[in-house]
Amino acid sequence: MYTFSNRLKIASIVLMIVGALGIIGGFVMAPGTIAEAKEMVASHDSGHGDAHGAEAEHSTQENDHAVADTHGEEHDSSHDQHLLDQLKNRPWAALYVAAFFFMMISLGVLAFYAIQRAAQAGWSPLLFRVMEGITSYLVPGGIIVFVILLLSVLHMNHLFIWMDETVVAHDALLQGKSGYLNPTFFLIRAAIFLAGWIGYREYSRKLSLAQDESDDNSNFKLNFRISAGFLVFYLISESIMSWDWIMSVEPHWFSTLFGWYIFASMFVSGITVIAMVTIYLKSKGLLQDVNDSHIHDLAKFMFGISIFWTYLWFSQFMLIWYSNIPEEVTYYITRIADYRLPFFGMVAMNFLFPVLLLMNSDYKRVNWFVILTGIVILAGHYMDIFNAIMPSTVGKNWYIGIPEIGSVLFFAGLFIFWVFRALATAPLQPKRNPFIEESRHFHY
Amino acid sequence: MASKVIHAFYDDDDILMLAVKKVKAAKHHIDEVYCPFPVHGLDKAMGLAPTRLAITAFLYGCVGLTVAVLMMNYIMIEDWPQDIGGKPSFSYLENMPAFVPIMFELTVFFAAHLMVITFYLRSRLWPFKEAENPDVRTTDDHFLMEIEIHDNEQELRDLLMDTGAVEINISEKNSH
Numbered sequence: 001m002y003t004f005s006n007r008l009k010i011a012s013i014v015l016m017i018v019g020a021l022g023i024i025g026g027f028v029m030a031p032g033t034i035a036e037a038k039e040m041v042a043s044h045d046s047g048h049g050d051a052h053g054a055e056a057e058h059s060t061q062e063n064d065h066a067v068a069d070t071h072g073e074e075h076d077s078s079h080d081q082h083l084l085d086q087l088k089n090r091p092w093a094a095l096y097v098a099a100f101f102f103m104m105i106s107l108g109v110l111a112f113y114a115i116q117r118a119a120q121a122g123w124s125p126l127l128f129r130v131m132e133g134i135t136s137y138l139v140p141g142g143i144i145v146f147v148i149l150l151l152s153v154l155h156m157n158h159l160f161i162w163m164d165e166t167v168v169a170h171d172a173l174l175q176g177k178s179g180y181l182n183p184t185f186f187l188i189r190a191a192i193f194l195a196g197w198i199g200y201r202e203y204s205r206k207l208s209l210a211q212d213e214s215d216d217n218s219n220f221k222l223n224f225r226i227s228a229g230f231l232v233f234y235l236i237s238e239s240i241m242s243w244d245w246i247m248s249v250e251p252h253w254f255s256t257l258f259g260w261y262i263f264a265s266m267f268v269s270g271i272t273v274i275a276m277v278t279i280y281l282k283s284k285g286l287l288q289d290v291n292d293s294h295i296h297d298l299a300k301f302m303f304g305i306s307i308f309w310t311y312l313w314f315s316q317f318m319l320i321w322y323s324n325i326p327e328e329v330t331y332y333i334t335r336i337a338d339y340r341l342p343f344f345g346m347v348a349m350n351f352l353f354p355v356l357l358l359m360n361s362d363y364k365r366v367n368w369f370v371i372l373t374g375i376v377i378l379a380g381h382y383m384d385i386f387n388a389i390m391p392s393t394v395g396k397n398w399y400i401g402i403p404e405i406g407s408v409l410f411f412a413g414l415f416i417f418w419v420f421r422a423l424a425t426a427p428l429q430p431k432r433n434p435f436i437e438e439s440r441h442f443h444y
Numbered sequence: 445m446a447s448k449v450i451h452a453f454y455d456d457d458d459i460l461m462l463a464v465k466k467v468k469a470a471k472h473h474i475d476e477v478y479c480p481f482p483v484h485g486l487d488k489a490m491g492l493a494p495t496r497l498a499i500t501a502f503l504y505g506c507v508g509l510t511v512a513v514l515m516m517n518y519i520m521i522e523d524w525p526q527d528i529g530g531k532p533s534f535s536y537l538e539n540m541p542a543f544v545p546i547m548f549e550l551t552v553f554f555a556a557h558l559m560v561i562t563f564y565l566r567s568r569l570w571p572f573k574e575a576e577n578p579d580v581r582t583t584d585d586h587f588l589m590e591i592e593i594h595d596n597e598q599e600l601r602d603l604l605m606d607t608g609a610v611e612i613n614i615s616e617k618n619s620h
Contacts, residue, residue, distance in 0.1 A: 314541075314544065317541070318541050318542070318544065318545075321541055322529055322531075322541070322542060323529065324529060324530055324531075443484065443485065444484055444485075
């Protein structure tokens, strides 16, 4: 039985407090008026010494948001209003990226867990309690994301421009999509998805604990059935979720493999966190039966799904780059023009690092090596979500500063607090799982 | 030169693994183990040197990548440049994303095929080669451990019986 150590608890609370200060700081620092916004950008540019280049690019590059606003207005004032909106968006977008990223980790683990259940995998039952601990974060994490979406619908921010009636009124494409992309239906979908994921998680956890106390395998069999059913629901809901919560920040753009792409990101982040939490618990002398072969298998998944992610990233990129259709290719042009370092840096972190570090079979069994690669993978997939949200919400006014770091620290603290609290509520090793012996003797 | 070898048969891979460890612990040299399927960890238990096949695979992959780059550069940039999809840049680097699938495929192709050929050559396998395994049952459901005898037949026989062998034979072997 694991007890949530005081040191870790205090560390997580400190992270939350520091993070919360950063988040509040981000909101306080956001400009309230157009004059303030212009001043901020001016001082920022002169500080970098490339004011001229930045200004020249600024006037030539306009995204849909500004174009929609220009109707009947003078260009300069709409441009300034746009700048103000972007700067006001920044703390919101930073909060949303971090909130989504940590929710996505637990959702990825939930999918991995359901696959292990549905496949009746023999190697992984020793890790089920770790996975259940991580998926417990889906409850607070999912609710926080939902609240941010609700605040967007209530016009507290401009993350989703299609929620703005005045934008839709001037935009034929958005009018055509409004049967699907409207605030009411959007919130209903979000509520259904979260209810489904959290409902499965809680029910499966209940059955998993009940199996330990029962004298037959009925709980285990029922868990197998609901997990198989859940995977069907998950596949559909995850795909639609990725269109709704991420792709729709750029409502003119679409990609048909976007759901898979986001899935790969959450899957590899989730598996990485399973490996890291397992290694942490092992270092505390717990999970004695988890051997290097289990870590080896998780590292193989980290390696393989990293390549799978790259495959999808490149497939999406190459087809759009090659066909060069204006409404599609804007997505990559803005990212390569304004986000060159995070955009290509992310590919290095998510592909080159895991491939080179985890290629060797023996390295996959070295625990600190897996942790090191895991940190790079997690940072890389944070950048992935960052690159998906930021260009459409704050444009070129991005920076990894106080709001972004504060949000990551806050949600990291909350994640650690919630996950390890949940881990402490049940024995770390399932007693009566029918495959527990196989898992204990697992040897690759 | 002919030498006498002892053949111990096993009918389970787990028992075989334990037997290999026991024989190694008793400081006997195992000449060979014949299996109907790969047994994970057997190479380590027998104390075989790590395979260098992975290194050759990496080198072959590098060759494949180089071939792909040179080939696409010659075909698409130098010899017969074409304007495809409005990208008449005639620069390898600027058209590189379009060549990535070919670079990937040829890397895999070279690594896989040359690695298999290397494996066959190294294992002295070629068409119409006569089987080296001493008993046909090792292609079906039995595992066979072969140990050379140096005037210690009875000792080996006792040890192998002890490890759970289902059958033990002595035979003459012509070393090559």
